[in-house]
Amino acid sequence: LRDDMPLDPRPEFHRVVVKCTPSGLEAFSTGGQRSSRVASLAGANGFVALPSKTAEKTKLAKGTHADAVLIGELRI
Numbered sequence: 142l143r144d145d146m147p148l149d150p151r152p153e154f155h156r157v158v159v160k161c162t163p164s165g166l167e168a169f170s171t172g173g174q175r176s177s178r179v180a181s182l183a184g185a186n187g188f189v190a191l192p193s194k195t196a197e198k199t200k201l202a203k204g205t206h207a208d209a210v211l212i213g214e215l216r217i
Contacts, residue, residue, distance in 0.1 A: 144170040146201045148194035156185040159209060160216040168209055186213030 146155050157168040171185050190208045201207060
């Protein structure tokens, strides 16, 4: 992950742009994730699976490895 991603009490998928970089694949957040923010979906080429928030874990930190689903071509 290239950005910290806050967690929700429910598991969710965060819209991202996945790019090929010299250090491997990296996921960049598209910004606000509200359902009314269709613009963030239009620019996305993937979803990162985020676990539920717990008392100990409130975000996935930048640099964390996470599962993702690609829905478009990889960006270079």
